[in-house]
Structure formats: structure tokens, C-alpha cells
Amino acid sequence: xxxxxxxxxxxxxxxxxxxxxxxxxxxxxxxxxxxxxxxxxxxxxxxxxxxxxxxxxxxxxxxxxxxxxxxxxxxxxxxxxxxxxxxxxxxxxxxxxxxxxxxxxxxxxxxxxxxxxxxxxxxxxxxxxxxxxxxxxxxxxxxxxxxxxxxxxxxxxxxxxxxxxxxxxxxxxxxxxxxxxxxxxxxxxxxxxxxxxxxxxxxxxxxxxxxxxxxxxxxxxxxxxxxxxxxxxxxxxxxxxxxxxxxxxxxxxxxxxxxxxxxxxxxxxxxxxxxxxxxxxxxxxxxxxxxxxxxxxxxxxxxxxxxxxxxxxxxxxxxxxxxxxxxxxxxxxxxxxxxxxxxxxxxxxxxxxxxxxxxxxxxxxxxxxxxxxxxxxxxxxxxxxxxxxxxxxxxxxxxxxxxxxxxxxxxxxxxxxxxxxxxxxxxxxxxxxxxxxxxxxxxxxxxxxxxxxxxxxxxxxxxxxxx
Numbered sequence: 139x140x141x142x143x144x145x146x147x148x149x150x151x152x153x154x155x156x157x158x159x160x161x162x163x164x165x166x167x168x169x170x171x172x173x174x175x176x177x178x179x180x181x182x183x184x185x186x187x188x189x190x191x192x193x194x195x196x197x198x199x200x201x202x203x204x205x206x207x208x209x210x211x212x213x214x215x216x217x218x219x220x221x222x223x224x225x226x227x228x229x230x231x232x233x234x235x236x237x238x239x240x241x242x243x244x245x246x247x248x249x250x251x252x253x254x255x256x257x258x259x260x261x262x263x264x265x266x267x268x269x270x271x272x273x274x275x276x277x278x279x280x281x282x283x284x285x286x287x288x289x290x291x292x293x294x295x296x297x298x299x300x301x302x303x304x305x306x307x308x309x310x311x312x313x314x315x316x317x318x319x320x321x322x323x324x325x326x327x328x329x330x331x332x333x334x335x336x337x338x339x340x341x342x343x344x345x346x347x348x349x350x351x352x353x354x355x356x357x358x359x360x361x362x363x364x365x366x367x368x369x370x371x372x373x374x375x376x377x378x379x380x381x382x383x384x385x386x387x388x389x390x391x392x393x394x395x396x397x398x399x400x401x402x403x404x405x406x407x408x409x410x411x412x413x414x415x416x417x418x419x420x421x422x423x424x425x426x427x428x429x430x431x432x433x434x435x436x437x438x439x440x441x442x443x444x445x446x447x448x449x450x451x452x453x454x455x456x457x458x459x460x461x462x463x464x465x466x467x468x469x470x471x472x473x474x475x476x477x478x479x480x481x482x483x484x485x486x487x488x489x490x491x492x493x494x495x496x497x498x499x500x501x502x503x504x505x506x507x508x509x510x511x512x513x514x515x516x517x518x519x520x521x522x523x524x525x526x527x528x529x530x531x532x533x534x535x536x537x538x539x540x541x542x543x544x545x546x547x548x549x550x551x552x553x554x555x556x557x558x559x560x561x562x563x564x565x566x567x568x569x570x571x572x573x574x575x576x577x578x579x580x581x582x583x584x585x586x587x588x589x590x591x592x593x594x595x596x597x598x599x600x601x602x603x604x605x
Contacts, residue, residue: 211252244313244600246270250306253317257354258346263326264290264319264355265303267310272364277371277396277599278315280355284376285404285492289325290318292564297576299564304584305373305401305592312596314371317359322347323490328441335485340454344502347490349384353392356385357403360393369599371397376490376530376563379403383511386519397599398519399592402530402563405539409445409495410481415529416441416491430471436462437474443497451499458482469530473603509537512547519553520595522588524561532557554595560586 173439220529223459250265269276281290281302288294292301302318309316320327332339339347352372360367370393374382388396404411417438423429440462447455458478466474479485494500511562523532523541533540546557560567 165218167462203253212309222433244311245274245276247276247310247313247315253358255319255354255358257351258342260322260327260330260332260351262319262351262355263322265306266315266317266359266362267306268315268362269313269364274311274368275364275369276315277369277596278317278359278362278365279371279373279399280352280359281316281318282352282372282374282378282382283318283321283354284378287324287491291318297580299576299580301375301565301584304565305375307594308589308592312593313600314596315359315362315365317355319351319355321351321437321490323487329487329490332486339486339490339495339499340469340484344499344500345384347499348503349381352378352381352385352389352497356392356395367393369396371395371399371599373399373401374403375401375565377404377408379530380408380508380511383508384506386517387511387514395517397517398515399586399595400519400521400544401565401592402523402527403508403541403544404506405508405530405533405541405544408492408500409448409481410538412495413441414444415474416477418528423469423473424577429471429473433463433466433470437470441477441481444477448481448496448501448504453496453501455484455496457497458496508544508567509541509547512544512553513549515548515552517552518598519548520556520592521548521553522556522591524558524563524565524585524588526560527563529563556583556591558588558591561588577578 143419197395211554222408246266246269248270250267253264253266254261255264256262268278283290283292283302286294288299288302291303293301306316306318323329329336329339356370356372359365360370367416372382372385372395374380380403382398382400383403384390416552420429420434420437424431426432443459461474461478479488480493480495483489484496485494486497488494489497489499492500492503494502521529521541521544523545525532531540533542535542535546537543543556545553560569562568562576562579563571565581565584565588566579567587568579568582571582572577573582
């Protein structure tokens with residue numbers, strides 16, 4: 139009978155080992171899945187996750203090798219049908235043919251291509267990297283840049299961080315197409331049709347000038363050859379993080395998002411952030427003897443009054459009064475000028491790089507509360523904060539204190555949150571050094587912890603495939 143033949147071949151001896159291998163691999167996959175779906179706010183080192191992956195892979199491989207050895211050690215029957223009896227001479231054991239396991243590969247993403255897309259009558263200029271082989275669809279991401287006069291690469295006239303081109307490199311290395319672009323007022327985009335008369339922009343709001351271009355950028359990317367329309371991702375840094383939350387919760391004309399990356403995102407109302415940042419900087423100036431406590435108090439009161447006017451009033455706002463310290467010198471004059479430009483400024487050319495909040499654009503931006511938006515997100519999200527990030531600090535978890543409060547707002551299991559050690563806002567790792575100025579921070583390397591964190595998260599969207 140067939141059962142007798144199977145018993146004599148010894149096949150049953152190899153099956154438990156093979157089953158053990160499969161069980162170990164299944165347990166490993168489940169363990170990794172748990173790691174990927176940890177609760178928001180949980181801290182996990184990228185190195186710990188990598189170690190877990192190696193241990194699981196080693197156990198699984200070992201189990202499968204044991205099963206394979208047991209199988210190849212069995213004697214082949216001399217003739218068809220039942221195997222020989224114990225007195226029969228066993229047939230020679232065949233020499234197994236060596237096999238080569240294909241090496242997993244990522245899709246190859248090409249070099250930067252200069253591209254344009256239109257949003258609200260403005261032609262936006264950007265750099266797009268698409269797949270070399272368009273027959274195998276890949277995920278794609280739009281990189282939404284932060285505040286200031288930084289271009290698509292993260293470069294401003296005062297300092298070239300190259301942060302966004304570095305992020306595009308990470309995406310390319312993991313087989314993800316990417317688009318980064320010069321927002322309105324920067325780079326090749328400039329002021330576009332408003333160059334001759336920037337005052338026209340004062341009637342336009344934050345959504346039209348800052349958020350809608352992100353939606354249109356996503357539509358542009360989704361229409362490119364070789365892009366998987368089911369795997370469209372959005373990456374937001376700093377102010378771009380707040381804007382990405384808006385798009386994720388109000389996609390409008392944008393294609394459906396599959397995932398979201400919020401790297402050092404804005405964490406509360408922008409005018410509250412400015413009050414905090416200016417306050418901490420002036421406190422340091424007073425402590426260092428560069429400013430008097432009375433001058434700091436005067437400027438703080440003036441700043442808060444300006445914020446109250448923006449929030450309570452309706453654009454267009456009346457012209458502001460004179461500065462409170464007309465004879466200020468040194469660092470006091472610097473802070474007075476900075477507060478005047480940000481809180482009391484209404485220059486439309488500065489407005490679109492977010493340095494003039496006494497406008498409709500500024501008022502509408504201040505309404506955005508990232509911590510109120512994060513509970514509304516429905517797609518998997520990666521969120522980070524650097525321990526040395528002054529602009530978007532981790533905080534202590536209380537509302538308005540920092541990024542942790544935003545991460546805590548996500549539905550449990552939806553967001554993956556990482557605190558990145560020694561990282562500043564421009565994504566550099568300054569180690570144990572105290573390096574407050576971006577011009578000095580760029581001499582330090584980009585954070586390898588952030589790089590591996592992003593890379594690990596991206597594998598869920600574009601796992602390596604065998605050629």
C-alpha cells in the first residue's frame with residue numbers, strides 16, 4: 139500500500155524539521171509585524187529592530203537547512219514502487235545540484251529630471267526621479283519642504299543644507315520615485331505670475347498658495363510612467379509636515395495617499411511656535427548679558443499684542459504702530475526687527491516664504507493645529523523628532539510642547555514614532571557638541587539613524603524583489 143511505501147522511504151523523518159523551519163519563519167514574521175505596529179509614542183532603536191530581523195532570519199534559515207539536510211540524506215529507491223527491504227542494497231545517493239538563491243534587488247531609480255507642474259496658475263519647478271524600468275511600478279513620494287527661503291534641495295541664500303536632495307537619495311536607494319520642488323517665492327519657481335505685482339497675492343489664502351500645490355504635485359507624480367498609483371506617499375518636513383497633515387486629512391483633488399512621513403514636523407499653531415522660539419532666544423540673550431531683562435519684557439509684550447491682533451482681526455489689517463524700542467542697538471535691535479518682520483509684516487514676497495504673518499495667508503496658517511489633525515489621519519505614518527531640534531522639539535508630551543504630543547494623537551498602531559538622538563532641525567547629527575547655528579551644523583554629517591529609520595519604514599512599501 140502507498141502508506142507502507144511512504145513509511146519505508148523515511149519521508150516522515152524530514153517533515154517535522156521542515157515544518158519547524160516554516161514555523162520559525164512564521165513566528166519571525168509575526169514578531170516583525172508586531173514591531174512595525176507598535177503604539178504611538180513608543181521608542182525603539184533602529185538598531186534593535188535590525189538585530190531582531192537578523193535573529194529571526196538566522197533562526198528561520200537554520201531550521202530550513204536542517205529540513206533540507208534530512209531530506210537529501212534519504213536513500214533513493216532502487217526501483218519504482220516500494221523501497222528496498224533492509225537486506226537490499228541501497229541505490230547511490232544522488233549528488234545534489236548546487237542552486238543559487240537570487241539576490242533581492244530594488245528597482246533602479248533614475249537621476250534628477252527637471253520638471254514643471256501647474257497649480258493655481260503658477261508654474262512650479264522641481265526635480266523628479268522616476269524608475270528606469272517603467273514596466274515594474276514603484277512607489278512614489280512628494281517631498282514638502284519647510285519654512286523659509288529654502289529651495290527644493292533645502293538650500294537658502296544664507297546656508298545650503300542639501301537636506302532635501304539627501305532625502306531624495308534615500309528614496310532612490312529604496313526604489314521609491316520622488317519629486318521635490320521649489321515652493322512659491324523660491325528657486326526657479328520664484329513668484330511666478332506675481333513677480334510684477336506681488337500685492338496680488340495678499341488676497342489669496344494659505345490653502346491656495348501653499349497647500350494646493352502639494353495636492354497638485356501628488357497628482358503629477360501619480361501620473362508618471364512606472365509609478366504605482368496605489369503606493370503614493372507624502373513626506374513633510376517642518377512646515378511641510380503641518381501641510382502634509384492638512385493634505386492627509388483633506389486630500390481634495392490629490393490622489394489617495396498610502397502613507398505619510400512627518401520628519402521634524404511643526405507641532406502647534408505657528409504663532410505660538412514663534413512666541414516660544416523668540417522667547418527662548420531672548421532669555422538666552424539676557425542670560426548672556428547681551429540684552430536687558432526690561433528690553434526683553436518690552437519686546438515680549440509687543441510680540442504678544444501683535445499675535446492677538448492677527449488672531450482677533452480680519453485682513454487687511456491696519457498699518458502697525460512704531461516699534462517700542464526705536465533706539466535699540468545690538469542683539470536687542472536684531473530681535474526687534476525679526477519680530478517686526480514676522481508678526482507685524484505684510485510684505486507678500488516674504489509672506490509666501492512664511493515670514494510675514496499680518497496677512498490672510500499668515501492668519502490661515504496660524505489656524506493649523508497639527509496635534510488636532512493627527513487623530514484624523516487614516517494611513518500608516520512615520521513621525522520623528524530630533525533631540526537637538528530647537529525649531530520642532532520633541533517636548534514632554536503636553537499639548538503644544540513639541541512633536542511627541544502630535545505623535546500621541548494618532549490612532550494606536552497607525553503611527554511609528556522615533557526620537558532621533560543628537561539630530562538638529564536640518565537633519566544633521568552634531569553628536570555631543572553644542573552647535574546652535576545652521577551655518578555650523580552643515581559641517582556635521584546627516585543623521586545615519588534617521589537614514590536607517592526612513593529606509594526601514596520604506597521597505598513596507600517597496601520590499602526587495604528577486605530578479
